[in-house]
Amino acid sequence: MTSAHRHLPPLWVMTLGLVAVAANLRTVMASVPPLVETIAADLGLSSAAMGALTTLPVLCMGVFAPAAQKVAARIGAPGAVEIAAACLAVGTGLRYFGDLVWPLYAGTFAAGVGIAVGGTLLPGLVKELFPPQRSGLVTGLYMFAMMGGATASSALSVPLMGWLGSWQGSLASWALLGVVGLTAWFPVARGAERHRAATAARHDLEHRLPWRHATAWLVAAYLATQSWQFYSSLAWLAPTFVAEGWDPTHAGYLLSVFSFAQLVSGLLGPALSDRVHDHRRLLLLAALCGLVGQLGLWLGPTAAPWLWAVVLGLGQGAAFALALVLIVDYSATPSGSGRLAGMAFFVSYSIASLGPTTMGALRDATGGFTAVWMSLALLMLLQIALAWRLRPGLRRVA
Template sequence: MNNTVDQRAVTWTIFAILLVALNLRPAISSIGPMLEPIRTDLLLTNGQVSLLTAVPVLCMGLFAPAAIVFNRRFGLKPSIGFLLAVIGLFTLTRGFWPTYASLLISSFFIGIAIAIIGPMLSAMIKRDFPFRTASLIGVYSFGMGLGATLAAGLTSVVYANSGWPIGLAVWSALALLAIIVWVRMPTSNPAAPQHTKEVLPLSGSPWKNRKAWYMLLFFGFQSALFFSMLTWLAPIAIDKGMTVLAAGGVVTLMTAVQIVCNISIPMLFGRFPNRFVWVLIVLGFAVAGILLLMYAATWTVWPAAAMIGVALGGLFPIALLMPLDATDSADEANSWAAMTQSGGYLISAFMPFIIGLIYDQTGNHDITLLMFLAFIALMIVFAHLLQKNA
């Protein structure tokens, strides 16, 4: 009987992690397909509208270290529950106050909430599932990818029927669902080692560790590629002659392929554990997709989006696993994840905005695509350095 109860508790915990992760992207990814309608309705420049995705990512970089403080002062479960409520509330305000100021304010607070939740989920996985980290990181990244896919695809549908404010605000429902499940989750996972505690003790700083810096830089450029694609793939598709609805479909395809790879690629790590080989494989898909966007016809945007989705789907779980592979405890994992995500998101925060400024000046995305190739080259360099220092 106890085994049945324990298994239910483990299953509920995994489901709760999935739903929390599901809320970490829709408030950002729903903006991408709506960039042009928002820009037109609010009379904004491309640089201004791109701040709506740059601001939350900047906050994710600045506030990720607060995860350690939040966990020590309030505990993991209450902290994540409260931060889910923050995401839901500020997402909802976009439907009732559809101004540029409102969108920026909501992006700021949503970014803070996402920043703190991210490292705490990694620490929770390290604590409660120390022998299944790859699988649970797959669940984590799958949830984030699924949230991005739903928002990128369905926001355009809601927009077509109700306008962009409702298209953005509707994603607050996901936060409500996650809160309902989260508050009913067991305080501690019966599958975890018995000596673990809800509040994690502080460990030594990873900021003096060279490997941690390589991880930070790798995370930064994979995140830059992800958020830049999420923000600008639809406008690139529109520039190639697609409608707003079709461009939203392209982003949906990219994120759909991504979520399949989010959960399937980590499952292969046990059989083929060499992370550097995986980095080369998935980045090969990214290069192929970007070259199609640069030189091929309009219809090739679809296969290009699928190839880029493979790359994004593999890169994110690899980046999330790096701190967990290098550490021995949830305490260390929390500190390393906070560092890599903090610095990494700071690197990536300004990329969509910079792309917007360049697009305003040039009127095309030629430089944008060259920047994507530069991100890929840098990721290969830092992955190689990590392999040498393993």
Template sequence: MNQTPGIDTPRISRRTTTSALSWQDGLWLSVIVAIGINLRPLLTSVSPLMATIRAATGLSFSGASLLTSLPVVAMGIGAFGAGLLTRAVGETRGVALGLLAIAVACSARLAASSGTALLTTALVAGIGVAVIQALLPGVMKQRFHARVPLAMGLFSASIMGGGGLGASLSPYVAKASGSWHAGLAMWAVPAALACVCWLALQRRASAFDGRAAAHVAASPAHPHVAIWKKRRAWALGLHFGLVNGGYTTLVAWLPAYYQQRGASVAHSGSLLAAMTVFQAASALLLPLAAASFRDRRPWLVAGLSAQLIGIVGLLALPDALPLAWVGIAGAGLGGTFSLTLVTALDHADDHRLAGRLVAFVQGVGFIVAAISPIVAGRLRDLTGSFTAAWIMLAACIAAMIALTFAFSPRSYARWPGTR
């Protein structure tokens, strides 16, 4: 069969991917979704309330951007330490500790009255998110070896869906209670519930069920690989970082952008919530669409192109079709988020090596992503508008499209050799 040069298009044929999910699989996926819902409200709940928070704490635009970027930095740095935590306490306790950190940090926001206190809670919660995001992909690679796109898609969709809930519910809780503190602190409850569900699942099924344990027993020990020396690992990390840079910037400043254009707090928050609905749908559907194809690049380019269209729309015609622009951008962001992680997992059959690679990719990626909202906030302070920030995002998306073509499936077999 003829193929376009440089593009591999064979479908993946795995008999196991067509088998029905068991009730145990459904239980695992349900708990994974419950966990994922808690990984973004600490970011998105702040954004619609940013003007109120700034007035109460005296934070500048640049300082307020740290409420979004600091947790993302913590996600990146924390991902690098996930391996040490796994060896110290194991994956089960590691994920539980991550959820506990989120619950404690959100609870503390009920009494936080200064910018410093809020930033401290953002740091603690970000570390908790880092641990969960670094450990769960390896667990999913092991538990759902033949269904990684499905598991990662559901996990990513729940992350995006949780972000939408944070953006939409927090303003209403803040208004109903008369306190922005309550709008931020409410997210301690689902984090605590998810922790209970996770521990109950592990008590019932131990760390993994018999099928996953048999897969581990059949897997040969993989030699130690210095992932930080591999160019492919850095390329995947940069790609993931630029994807999330678009997300963190929009989460931090999309409501402020439309409030500057005359929108209310509730309406601007609803736009962010709508964006995350499209993110969640695409985070699930794009990996599933790409699941039968070994070459993920055409699907990644499609997602990136949607991002670019949405950003250009926000820049050129912000008041004409705001819901369309945030929806298109959100669909691109959600799909490429999950599919970039699937692409990283594709590089190694051994779940331990795959988990280490994904942790490294997230470590690099979230540190890169943390820079974007800070730069955008600084540009807003200097220019008085967000035009320069949207131009910056468009340029980054164009660079990502070019980088995507380096991820040929033929290179997976050479990794982690000289690459």
């Protein structure tokens, strides 16, 4: 270990901090859908207003991703992630006062800003703080924690409402996980600040987004295509089977299976990337899994619904986790990784936030979900084409 790296906490402490923060990056969104009907009836909100509770964080993830770089330029990426963790905890806790409408949306907005800053800067910190030969495994743990938080918050929202006596308490209870993330990240931020001070001469001070970089646009296009499909699938998988006559509870279980499959592939994909030089093999395998799931939901949804959900989840989980690996791989420095993440997330999430609404309009126009899954399957062909172009040796962001 170099003298500079002696300033860093032990590897397990940094991994714990990363995982604890990552576990909060989807809970604010995933905890809402099971409670939509209850919240809408209690507050008298329309379906469009309720949809904003899920769309608002996704929009924040796109709009505020570039701002993350400006904050990091002023106080350093570790300190910016600490602020992001605080925004997540405070914003989630503010939803306890959801008997008034404005705290519900204000809290969601604050948490969305935290998601944008944390999600943008963490890939660069993986490159800066962890050994290169462990970047895939650490990225997999990051993905596993993020999707694990989403799965848990979705599955426990209704039981927590019963245990705590209100939907407000259920939504706000995830602030405790935010406090855990903030606490676990504190020693990482302090050690990383000492590390950055010891290596200040070698740090890249460029923080402009790489708008003229061809590789950055390719990664952004891939992530935009993947994210559009993921958020559209998340929004419409359960309603597809409710329309087929399923009980909503069982449709919710199907959505949980979809999320759990992402946990598995989200950890496995990046771990394998440490051993597979040409990541296109893994990217294409993930895309083919997603395509099989979408074709099944398009052509024969009731033939094997649980299989389609599992295969689609495996493909979506691996595709997103590998996109995080690409952000690390296609950057020459930690600053370059943060700049690439800022641009890719701004482009992809701004576009992906329109996915569920667009697919919903398509469903309304056609009177069913067949066209939705057909469109997503066709879009997967574009993802396959983009994955094929993500070859080793592309010019890196530096």
